[in-house]
Amino acid sequence: MIWAAIVQYYIYKTNPCGHYAATCKDAKKNPLVSPLNVWIQSGSYVLIAFSEIFASITGLEYAFTKAPTNMRSLVMSVFFFMSAASAAIGEAFVSLSLDPLLVWNYAISAILAAVGGILFWIAVRKLDSEEDKLNNLTSGHFESK
Template sequence: MIWAAILQHYIYKTNPCGYLASSCPADQVSPLNVWIQTGTYVLIALSEILASITGLEYAFTKAPKNMRSLVMSVFLFMTALSSAIGEAFVSLSSDPLLVWNYGVMGVLAGVSGIAFWWSVRDLDRKEDELNSLDEGHLHTTDGKHMDEREKGIL
């Protein structure tokens, strides 16, 4: 989004109509090549692929087997929530507000990324523990299964 904001700034700067680029006559356009937009689409596609695939894999493999559908649904709900936030900014998707639209989305994504990293930064150390979660068992503080304690086995 930052790439798109900077690009849109240069489109406005080089366009004969300035910040009203979409209302310019067809013969008065920015001299910038349309291919410079490719970076925006490549970066968005890569981030979607990396975030979606990683999130789905992590939600599925790290959840206890009897909670996988719940964890997956929470992950997908968060995706829907982020899409709703994006829709809230649709009113900024017109000239001359496009730079603000892309800039605000870029800053929100950056802040969200930092907050997400902060909340999950220690999960690599817990990788083996998360991979060995049992199905439907609650571990107590002494490491025993709660259902074994209830049955009087312990």
């Protein structure tokens, strides 16, 4: 998101119409565009794709392998609920997806991701010391008969 915010900032900076790049037109009805190459935006897509892969695969694997056998479906449902909550937060910022607010949209997303990452690290930083104990969970203390 930082990449996207910086690229959008430079799109606004180099566009003849400034912060209204999407709706800018000249007298001949030809759009005035920024001289920046469109390929500079590909970096944000690549980084977002990698982050989704790392977060989804790691989260699914961790939720499934570290949960007791009889609680795996509950833990997986909590994982997917958190994914839905993050999608809802993303939808809350759709109104910022217009000129001249795109830089703010990307910057706020980057700040929220950084704060979330720091809070996540604080919450799970000591789990490495409990790795073997978590790997040996076979079932919860409530056995089904």
